[in-house]
Amino acid sequence: MDTIGFEQHDHKNCVKGALSAVEAHCAAHKLQFTAVRRRVLEILLSEHRAMGAYEILDVLRDEGLGSQPPVAYRALDFLVSHRFAHKVERLNAFIACTHPGETHTPAFLICRSCDAVAEAHAEPSKGMLGRVASETGFFIEQAVVEAIGLCPQCRKGALPCP
Amino acid sequence: MDTIGFEQHDHKNCVKGALSAVEAHCAAHKLQFTAVRRRVLEILLSEHRAMGAYEILDVLRDEGLGSQPPVAYRALDFLVSHRFAHKVERLNAFIACTHPGETHTPAFLICRSCDAVAEAHAEPSKGMLGRVASETGFFIEQAVVEAIGLCPQCRKGALPCP
DNA sequence: GGTTAATATGTTATAGAATTACAATTATCA
DNA sequence: TGATAATTGTAATTCTATAACATATTAACC
Structure with missing residues (x-):
């Protein structure tokens, strides 16, 4: 069992690494890593914390990537179902996975x-x-x-x- | 570790027993086991399943015990904070505790x-x-x-x- | 008992989280 | 290219939960 989250780390590389891992996984499994899905994962990775769906939606809205709840929820559903992100039930919030790909x-x-x-x-x-x-x-x-x-x-x- | 829930049992006595255990605990700790709180626990005990706050509120409303969400949530907060009931985070629902009193x-x-x-x-x-x-x-x-x-x-x- | 303080309830309004339903678009693949 | 499946856009709604404030009850103390 390993833990990541309370220690300092090379954040820029952690974001980049996770993104390319997910990219590779999607390519390998013929999953559509669309603009919205990618951006939501980027947001979660770069914030490096648990975020509510509406908080994510606010960012998407500012960027013209979608303005209604289903846009955010659908992207999150995709990320969660493929384990690129997780839902934190206690917080009703979502967080990027720290080791995508592994079951x-x-x-x-x-x-x-x-x-x-x-x-x-x-x-x-x-x-x-x-x-x-x-x-x-x-x-x-x-x-x-x-x-x-x-x-x-x-x-x-x-x-x-x- | 023990489990209760998937087996048959003497439900009437399980409700009665739990209620009197909670009653005793409240008396001993000078907690106000008021009508609404008692009724919410009774509902949870007798239904013997996880129930949403609004589902509980519907019952209370029918009985004239309160019609607005805070009535149900406050009773549930009391029950949960004293561990007479628990919240099931995954379901956003509440369930009566099967062994009240014990930490x-x-x-x-x-x-x-x-x-x-x-x-x-x-x-x-x-x-x-x-x-x-x-x-x-x-x-x-x-x-x-x-x-x-x-x-x-x-x-x-x-x-x-x- | 009567006064005060604390606790609990009633009520309105609102905030926050998530889904349904349907239309429009875009990607995939034969 | 054309048919099919997958994704996105949008409006409306449902479900979950809390804030704020008034009122009523209960507990505690003199």
């Missing part, structure tokens, strides 16, 4: 103080969920795993209990 | 075919989330753990891939 179940660490979100990998078939599932005969297809708390930075300084 | 982190198994929801216990400080958290220095306060898939019944018969 994985994301787990999120959500800081309630600074709103940073870090993505980690989970293995739901193992661990607690997997045990419950196999005991009861439940077949897991997807898993939502999100922790809410304080990131390392906010834990040190700032607000103890807002 | 716990609920995990849910959500059947995408019949919409049944089973509650299990999770231990986020252990397992996958806990490991990521301690590695990165993230302090977990709450966890959302929800699996989506097929319950034992739906797995056998019915729809393979709706």
Whole structure:
């Protein structure tokens, strides 16, 4: 399991790298990586945080790429269904995937103080969920795993209990 | 870790038992278990499934217990904050807790075919989330753990891939 | 008991998130 | 090129949730 999100990194290259990985994946799988879809992923990658659909739509509108909710939601549906982005259920928001292409179940660490979100990998078939599932005969297809708390930075300084 | 939800059970007693447990807990902690709060919990307990706030509000309205959204949301906030009920983030819905009083982190198994929801216990400080958290220095306060898939019944018969 | 403070409810309005439905366009491939 | 499928444009609507403020109830204290 690895984590990305609370550390410093070469952001420009991280955006570029993710974009070309997605590009390659779409080419290989004959998926249409259209202007809107590409731009939404770019927005999510460059902001590097969880964004609401309407917040994304505002950017698209400013750029003349679409003005109605379905435009944003459809692009997001595409990105999420191909795992280029994820939905953070707790926030009703979306975030670019930090390792597109690989099959994985994301787990999120959500800081309630600074709103940073870090993505980690989970293995739901193992661990607690997997045990419950196999005991009861439940077949897991997807898993939502999100922790809410304080990131390392906010834990040190700032607000103890807002 | 234990699971309740996909099995048959003595429902009348389960409702009654949960209600009196909550009653006792409120008395002991000087919490006001008012008519609306009590009725919302009763509805959730007797329906024994995840319900949207507006669905609950419809019932309240029919009974003259309140007609505007804040009435339902405030009652739900009370129930959730004291862990008498939980929010299922994936469904934007609420469900009565199957073991009120005990401190716990609920995990849910959500059947995408019949919409049944089973509650299990999770231990986020252990397992996958806990490991990521301690590695990165993230302090977990709450966890959302929800699996989506097929319950034992739906797995056998019915729809393979709706 | 009566006064005050805290808590809870009633109500209006609004904000935020997501989908339906249908028309128009663009891409894919035979 | 023409037929088909996929994508986008747009309007309207539904569902989810909260803000703000007035009123009523309950708890606490003298």
